[in-house]
Amino acid sequence: MVVIAPLPLPREEIQSAEATENRRRRTGLWLWPFVLTFGLTSYGLTDSLLGRDELVTWDMVNRNTGQILATLQNVDAVHGTYYLLMHLWVGLFGDSVFSLRFPTALAVAGSASVVGLIGDRLFGYRAGILAGILFAVVPAVSRYGQEARSYALVIFAVSLATLLLLRALETPRGPRRWAAYSLTLAVVGFLHLIALSVVLAHVCVLAAHARQNRSLWWKSGLALLATAGCAAPVALLGRSQAQRQLYWVPEPDSWAFLSMMRDVFASALCAGALIALALVARSPRKAPLFLCGTWALVPPVLVWLTSHGEVSYFRHVYVLFTLPAWALLAGAGLAAASRSRKATAALLATLAVLTLPDQKQMRQPFEHDAPVPLDYAAAADVIKQGHHAGDAVVYDRENAWKLDSGVQYYLPRDLKLRDVFLAKAPTAINDLYAVQCSVAVLCLKGEQRIWLLTQGTDFPFNAITPGQANALQSQYRVSMSRSVTGMTVSLLVRREKS
The missing domain is CATH 3.40.50 (Rossmann fold)
Incomplete structure (x- = not known):
């Protein structure tokens, strides 16, 4: 019996099939973290009553634009961009609990997608999608994805700015990419000034790349200078209001830093698991580990140090934008520690089950006003x-x-x-x-x-x-x-x- 081998596919069809597979993998890289995070965050979105900070949002966004701008001259300038955006949103979709919280649910879902894309660039496809999934199961992501405040949008803006920086470094001659990076970084400053501390991590990566390409010094310098110029008015106004707004925040002691790390994750168990995975992260290049490590650790340390002056800024919500960095390191660590799909799935499922009590706590009726609940x-x-x-x-x-x-x-x-x-x-x-x-x-x-x-x-x-x-x-x-x-x-x- 003569067996006739199938004819080989033409080169065009092979290339087309490879392109289709690449598109499918690329889509899955951002889509699955988005769907998972949005699904988890949307579950119980309206179960908790509005908290005090959310009621400030409701109060502000129901004023007209002139009143909002006038109020920002006196107080809360650092949240002004968020209030103006939400004012437009509420004008279109109303001020129900669902409407007030829906933009933040979208923001954390978008952040998960961006985490996946960053992880792919830094550590590879598998680490990227694992990072997006790990980000989704962090209880704090659900907690602040269900709150009508700016912190979820800050997480998204910081993640997006980091992704755009990596894209600009891939094609450093492209002025549009540098402009997109600078603009997004300015938005970070408009949403929350402390989040601009991520620039310290960006500068470290830029300095490493500038050793091979000296033009990056002036290109990145212009981008950062433009950002500084945009953020300066908000910074000056916010600084003048800091004492009035943060007079009640206590000066942190040495142990406060550890409690902040727990609160950033909204779960001591989840914090321990992701930090442990982050410690075993591996990469053939030092730059990815250095970027994520600096992004994860420097902002909390900086906030702790600066909180020993006239004003204390020591609140865990101000450094929630470090969560993507921890997820990226943990994704790289999980990819390195577990090569088997079944073992990886089992570890993810175990983490999800163990954090269920914390996830449930995030959706309690008075969680947004804890520890002093008011019905x-x-x-x-x-x-x-x-x-x-x-x-x-x-x-x-x-x-x-x-x-x-x-x-x-x-x-x-x-x-x-x-x-x-x-x-x-x-x-x-x-x-x-x-x-x-x-x-x-x-x-x-x-x-x-x-x-x-x-x-x-x-x-x-x-x-x-x-x-x-x-x-x-x-x-x-x-x-x-x-x-x-x-x-x-x-x-x-x-x-x-x-």
């Missing part, structure tokens, strides 16, 4: 059920930051209550803080019923200022008092004249 929704429901036309309200502004905004968010928009002791609303004075009546008794207008909302479960009049308490007690009695998580809702009824 704004339940308090609003009590008012909604017992509301009468003409009712007024008093909020505990002495002990509970944004308690008033939290309750107002969960009240029906058409339910209007006069804020008895509010002299000037934050929007009226382009600020985040309200001004209350200096003489409380003069602000009472004879309402028959006043709702009093206070933090804690103590006697409600103990939670407000003595002047406010005396004014209310002289004319009103407590008709009803109900406790919800972290709060007390009391109904005051006007005393009958004897």
Whole structure:
């Protein structure tokens, strides 16, 4: 029997098949981390109530553009770009919990894709896709991918800037790539100034490449100079506001650095696992390991060092943008330590199972206000059920930051209550803080019923200022008092004249 061998494929068909396979692998490199991260982050996206910082976002984005810009002159300039972007988003899609948080879910999913692409360039295809998957299962990615604040967008912008730097180094003669890198780095500064510390890692890589190509000194210098020029106004304005905004952040001690690393991952177990994998990362070139190591470690160290001056910046949320670097190193470490697909899959599955309790914790109803939970929704429901036309309200502004905004968010928009002791609303004075009546008794207008909302479960009049308490007690009695998580809702009824 004669066996006839199949004719070899023409060179064009072989090249076409190889190109198709390359495109499929390239697509999988960014698509699977995106899908996994978006799926995990979207699960339970609206389970937690809005936290205090998210309520600041809600307050700011519902002001008009002129009011936002005027407020940024007084406070929170470092978050101004995020507020303006979210103002446009809310104008199109509303201010529901889902709408406020959806952009951050997209941002962390996009970050996972970029991590995969960076990992492919630095450590190879397998390490890249593993890095994207490891990034997805970090509990902090879900936690801050479900929060209406700028930190998820900062992670994405830092990752994208790093990818664009690597692309520019591949084709250093391309001015468009340098311009894209510089512009993205400027966006990083607009979103959060501390994240610009990633430039230290970028400079190390640029210096290494400039040894072979001296033109990189002036090309990268121009790109970084342009970024500095763009970010300088925000930096100066933010510096002038730092004391007012961060007066409450304590100066860190030596052990605080270790607790920060745990909080960055939102899981001590996950932090330990990724750091252990990062320690076994391997690469035939030193530059990839040096880039990721500098990116992961230098910003937290820099924040710790600078927090021993007039202002402390020591908050773990400010260095969340280092998570992609840890994922990249861990992906390289996992690729080096486990060559078998089954063993790699088993390790990933084990890590996912072990971090399930932390993932569950991230989706608890009051996680965004931890460790002092306040059930704004339940308090609003009590008012909604017992509301009468003409009712007024008093909020505990002495002990509970944004308690008033939290309750107002969960009240029906058409339910209007006069804020008895509010002299000037934050929007009226382009600020985040309200001004209350200096003489409380003069602000009472004879309402028959006043709702009093206070933090804690103590006697409600103990939670407000003595002047406010005396004014209310002289004319009103407590008709009803109900406790919800972290709060007390009391109904005051006007005393009958004897």
